[in-house]
Amino acid sequence: MLRAERLKTAGLPPLSFEVANGECLVVEGPSGAGKTRLLRAIADLDAAPGQVFVDGAERREMAATRWRQLVRYAAAEPQWWTDTPREAMPDGPQVMARVERMAASLGVAPELLDRPVSLLSTGERQRLALVRAVVDEPRVLLLDEPTASLDVGSAALVEELIRFQLLAGRAVVLVSHDTGLAARLAHARLQLAPPVTPRRATGVMP
Amino acid sequence: MTYVPIELSGLALASVLLILSGAISLWYRLGLERSIAVAAVRMVVQLAVIGLVLKFIFEVDAPLWTALFALLMLAATGYEVTSRQDRRIKGWQAFALGAGPPFAAGLVATVFATTAVIGNDPWYAPRFLLPVLGMMIGNALSGVSLVLDTVTEGLSREQAAVEARLALGHSRFEAASGVLRRALKSGLMPILTAMAAAGVVSLPGMMTGQILAGISPVQAAKYQVMIMFLIAGSTGLAVLMAGIGSILLLTDDRHRLRLDRLAAKG
Numbered sequence: 001m002l003r004a005e006r007l008k009t010a011g012l013p014p015l016s017f018e019v020a021n022g023e024c025l026v027v028e029g030p031s032g033a034g035k036t037r038l039l040r041a042i043a044d045l046d047a048a049p050g051q052v053f054v055d056g057a058e059r060r061e062m063a064a065t066r067w068r069q070l071v072r073y074a075a076a077e078p079q080w081w082t083d084t085p086r087e088a089m090p091d092g093p094q095v096m097a098r099v100e101r102m103a104a105s106l107g108v109a110p111e112l113l114d115r116p117v118s119l120l121s122t123g124e125r126q127r128l129a130l131v132r133a134v135v136d137e138p139r140v141l142l143l144d145e146p147t148a149s150l151d152v153g154s155a156a157l158v159e160e161l162i163r164f165q166l167l168a169g170r171a172v173v174l175v176s177h178d179t180g181l182a183a184r185l186a187h188a189r190l191q192l193a194p195p196v197t198p199r200r201a202t203g204v205m206p
Numbered sequence: 207m208t209y210v211p212i213e214l215s216g217l218a219l220a221s222v223l224l225i226l227s228g229a230i231s232l233w234y235r236l237g238l239e240r241s242i243a244v245a246a247v248r249m250v251v252q253l254a255v256i257g258l259v260l261k262f263i264f265e266v267d268a269p270l271w272t273a274l275f276a277l278l279m280l281a282a283t284g285y286e287v288t289s290r291q292d293r294r295i296k297g298w299q300a301f302a303l304g305a306g307p308p309f310a311a312g313l314v315a316t317v318f319a320t321t322a323v324i325g326n327d328p329w330y331a332p333r334f335l336l337p338v339l340g341m342m343i344g345n346a347l348s349g350v351s352l353v354l355d356t357v358t359e360g361l362s363r364e365q366a367a368v369e370a371r372l373a374l375g376h377s378r379f380e381a382a383s384g385v386l387r388r389a390l391k392s393g394l395m396p397i398l399t400a401m402a403a404a405g406v407v408s409l410p411g412m413m414t415g416q417i418l419a420g421i422s423p424v425q426a427a428k429y430q431v432m433i434m435f436l437i438a439g440s441t442g443l444a445v446l447m448a449g450i451g452s453i454l455l456l457t458d459d460r461h462r463l464r465l466d467r468l469a470a471k472g
């Protein structure tokens with residue numbers, strides 16, 4: 001279970017919320033409202049005052065590397081640091097078998113794992129990044145626009161994967177502009193207010 | 207073979223060549239004559255001052271003055287490295303990161319040389335210590351400059367890829383390993399080139415100096431080889447310290463990338 005207590009990110013009031021295992025919280029709000037910043041703060045990629053718990057343990061009680069094993073942030077525009085996707089996957093023969101199975105379930109042929117990342121399509125990269133994010137079984141998934149650059153068919157496969165993760169007891173926080181996807185998966189919603197534009201000073205007060 | 211001193215009149219004669227390059231600038235309207243004149247005057251003043259200061263320090267031969275001069279070199283190193291950076295790290299850390307590694311590594315190599323290799327007595331005699339230290343720092347400084355440039359540039363450009371690794375639970379050094387390796391490589395390149403070119407492309411300055419001072423070329427070559435070894439060692443050490451230090455400064459103990467600690471480009 002994921003629980004946030006007065007989590008404060010830039011431009012947002014302190015937020016408190018809970019996401020039970022097997023539940024999906026959809027974070028909504030216009031562009032610039034701070035959806036990505038909120039996900040990054042939960043993953044502890046940005047410093048943010050307040051508390052975040054997973055199964056009762058606060059993020060500062062463990063090493064950040066351990067925290068991000070439990071709480072996995074999948075960015076909207078996934079990046080690769082290796083030549084091929086396979087090299088960026090966790091090691092181990094069992095893991096690799098699971099990687100190939102998951103890739104296939106998302107409609108990505110296992111051969112593509114050995115193709116240079118630069119030759120893959122945006123959609124293929126996005127789906128493989130999702131595989132990379134969930135294959136080592138984190139407890140909490142923070143998904144930022146997981147279907148943004150996918151066609152309808154692939155998006156349906158990704159939705160199926162998220163559903164499967166929920167059935168497996170993961171807590172999911174989802175940011176998506178796909179209202180259909182959000183409506184079908186959401187157990188709860190968090191609505192962020194539009195960003196406040198800084199008021200311009202019009203006169204000098206004495 | 208003896209040492210032949212140069213008279214001031216000789217220097218005046220040599221300056222004719224400087225006037226020649228000024229004349230070229232005038233002839234082709236390069237607009238550089240002013241810069242040439244300023245640079246030349248600066249160079250003369252700097253070298254005259256350093257000559258006099260070193261003469262004084264060698265004569266008093268007191269550890270305190272030697273240490274003071276070394277401190278001056280430390281400050282100059284920090285200034286030189288930070289002023290060369292394209293994207294600087296904010297605050298005093300930039301200075302510490304620029305000055306610390308070249309000076310510390312240079313000092314280690316120099317003390318090693320004067321105690322174990324040259325074996326002059328006492329080991330802190332300024333005549334040995336200061337010139338060797340200067341050469342160590344000067345070379346380590348260019349390596350460290352390259353390292354800092356590569357790290358700040360690399361982390362900014364590959365921010366998304368580094369953060370992708372952090373998000374997967376990799377440590378800050380795992381996430382930055384590609385950038386760090388490239389930085390160390392570029393920092394070690396100048397000394398590699400210098401060793402490869404030594405004696406073939408150009409005669410190293412120190413060896414030239416010793417030969418002009420009447421030392422046998424074989425002896426001068428031996429000295430140069432020792433200096434090259436020392437430079438290689440101290441540059442390697444300085445480059446490593448600067449690489450690790452800059453990664454530590456641009457990340458934090460929660461394994462976050464902290465590009466907010468970089469000053470704006472300029």
